[in-house]
Amino acid sequence: xxxxxxxxxxxxxxxxxxxxxxxxxxxxxxxxxxxxxxxxxxxxxxxxxxxxxxxxxxxxxxxxxxxxxxxxxxxxxxxxxxxxxxxxxxxxxxxxxxxxxxxxxxxxxxxxxxxxxxxxxxxxxxxxxxxxxxxxxxxxxxxxxxxxxxxxxxxxxxxxxxxxxxxxxxxxxxxxxxxxxxxxxxxxxxxxxxxxxxxxxxxxxxxxxxxxxxxxxxxxxxxxxxxxxxxxxxxxxxxxxxxxxxxxxxxxxxxxxxxxxxxxxxxxxxxxxxxxxxxxxxxxxxxxxxxxxxxxxxxxxxxxxxxxxxxxxxxxxxxxxxxxxxxxxxxxxx
Numbered sequence: 001x002x003x004x005x006x007x008x009x010x011x012x013x014x015x016x017x018x019x020x021x022x023x024x025x026x027x028x029x030x031x032x033x034x035x036x037x038x039x040x041x042x043x044x045x046x047x048x049x050x051x052x053x054x055x056x057x058x059x060x061x062x063x064x065x066x067x068x069x070x071x072x073x074x075x076x077x078x079x080x081x082x083x084x085x086x087x088x089x090x091x092x093x094x095x096x097x098x099x100x101x102x103x104x105x106x107x108x109x110x111x112x113x114x115x116x117x118x119x120x121x122x123x124x125x126x127x128x129x130x131x132x133x134x135x136x137x138x139x140x141x142x143x144x145x146x147x148x149x150x151x152x153x154x155x156x157x158x159x160x161x162x163x164x165x166x167x168x169x170x171x172x173x174x175x176x177x178x179x180x181x182x183x184x185x186x187x188x189x190x191x192x193x194x195x196x197x198x199x200x201x202x203x204x205x206x207x208x209x210x211x212x213x214x215x216x217x218x219x220x221x222x223x224x225x226x227x228x229x230x231x232x233x234x235x236x237x238x239x240x241x242x243x244x245x246x247x248x249x250x251x252x253x254x255x256x257x258x259x260x261x262x263x264x265x266x267x268x269x270x271x272x273x274x275x276x277x278x279x280x281x282x283x284x285x286x287x288x289x290x291x292x293x294x295x296x297x298x299x300x301x302x303x304x305x306x307x308x309x310x311x312x313x314x315x316x317x318x319x320x321x322x323x324x325x326x327x328x329x330x331x332x333x334x
Contacts, residue, residue: 002031003286004096005053006038006045007067008103008110011149012134012263014271015067015102020058022100022281029287035125036096041071041103046083048090062276063266065150071103077110086115087231097125098286100279102132102146105318108139108294112309115292127292128282132275134263137182139317142297142305146278148184149270151262155189156196158258159222163193166220169199170250172240173222174233176257181228182320185262190224191330197221198330199236200321201228211243222249228320233257273300 007015023035035053038044061068076083091099091114101111108129115127133139134151166173170225175195177186183200190198196213197206212222214334225233235253241253267275277300285295285306296305296311311317322330 001032001097002036002095002274003098003100003283004032004036004038004050004091004094005069006041006099006101006107007069007071007132008041008101008107009071009073009133010263011066011071012132013063013065013150013265013267014146015071015132016064016281017267017272017275018059018102018130018132018146019053019068020061020162021162021276022283023053023058024055025214025280025283026286029283032332036094039070041069041075042074042087042107043072043334044070044310045072045087045090046076048094050094054106062272065265065267073106074110077113078106084113084117087114088121091118091125092121092123099125099127101128101287102130102281104131104133104135105138108309109313112313115309124155125292126286126290127309128286128295129293129312130278130282130295134185135179135182136184137318137320139182139294139296139307139312140184140319141296141317142294142307142312143278144274146271146275147263149266150190151178152192153184153268154191154262154265155185155230155258157195157259159189159195159224162256163220166254169252170219172214172220172251172253174240174253174255175222175224175236176233176255176259177226178259179227183226183228183322186224186226187322187326187330189258191333193222193310194333195222196334198224198227199226201226202321203229207239207243211240211247214240214244215249252311256321268301277301278304
């Protein structure tokens, strides 16, 4: 039996733990199995680029950032029918029996397309997928994405550094956060670090209220801005500065973008544990001959939520804004 592993879309902490879990679970459960890593994500499937993995290849990688297999974006899979057919042909030519992958929404759709085309040819294989995205924006109804909690930890570190400077200089910091159109990363980063305000992607912002909050504070204010919010950090700064100048306020405003720092660094304990668990469960499902599906889990030990690809890609499977109960809690903690 040949098992392929692919880390797709973009790198995030926890992917290496996933690779390690799939590789070691497969080899230790079935000695005769071969495990192959697809190099550079879906670009590797287009090029037919793989390398065989053994236990020693995965030694000491659990907390390493990035992915030892590499991951390149491959928009041609979405755009070109020929490339989608090439992926299927390469898959069959390589003789893979099971395909276990993680990644973002684009990778989910690519896995769904691969499964659909294999079935259309009468080729039944196990195509298994789980989410890996710092944005937590992939079928989050069924589980939390690998990499999400690691990104929160990076955000916590940076927000504490910002607090030190903001407090010393009585400054306001407008801080950009990744997250695309999902509010999860900026909101959870704000919650864990005690940020004074988080602007969500679709929020109708009351800037006068924010100005009042700034004036009421003695030394520092940190405002996190979601990546999906339509105004830039400079535009928000200009709005706030104009209002503060009218009040003859002594507060200065600075901007900083946490950006790509949020996706780097070592994986958090939570992400390592969940990546290990979900990878192990996916290998067991592949060996049991279960149907192709999306796997989701919120924590280690939880029975994985297994749903069809058709269900996982439905818009209703992913909620971009934060549940009301959590938002109400945040408001009371301001």
